[in-house]
Amino acid sequence: MLLDTRKPVFAALLFFPVLATAATVHRCEDANGKITFTTLACPAGHELKLQNAHNPPPGSVLTPSAPSETKTRKRSEELVIVGQRDDGCGNVLSAEQRRRAIINQQTPTGMTKRDVESLLGKPDKIVGRNAELRYVYEEKKGKSRQVTFDENGCVKGKR
Numbered sequence: 001m002l003l004d005t006r007k008p009v010f011a012a013l014l015f016f017p018v019l020a021t022a023a024t025v026h027r028c029e030d031a032n033g034k035i036t037f038t039t040l041a042c043p044a045g046h047e048l049k050l051q052n053a054h055n056p057p058p059g060s061v062l063t064p065s066a067p068s069e070t071k072t073r074k075r076s077e078e079l080v081i082v083g084q085r086d087d088g089c090g091n092v093l094s095a096e097q098r099r100r101a102i103i104n105q106q107t108p109t110g111m112t113k114r115d116v117e118s119l120l121g122k123p124d125k126i127v128g129r130n131a132e133l134r135y136v137y138e139e140k141k142g143k144s145r146q147v148t149f150d151e152n153g154c155v156k157g158k159r
Helices: 006-014 095-103 113-120
Strands: 022-029 035-038 047-054 125-129 132-138 144-149
Touching: 095 113, 113 132, 113 144
Parallel strands: none
Antiparallel strands: 022 035, 022 047, 125 132, 132 144
């Protein structure tokens, strides 16, 4: 007779506490007081402070910690976002605007060639003139759709 050992192991796993995930982030401050956060090392000349970043799982209940003193930010301080996506088109479109345009089959100004090809596929014809590039898509009933790109590969606006 064989013993099924899976049940006791599974039951034992239910008694382990759920651990909250946390990460350590480097808080780098330069001589001018400019602060950046990164998971990498701080650049030379920056003061390093380790800071715990707590990311509770969705649905968990947060309890307020002890009251701490609040600091107001000076207007001259600039917030630096590390790891922001650069699409090469000046980040004209937000991620939400880009998704909405793709869903609505639109090609607004600031969309990249990659986005357009993802939306409409490979063009039927490519026309290049000066620094402009134009994708031509042949559609039903003899109609065509054209998308014009600038020298950076970004959709140009209508003039």
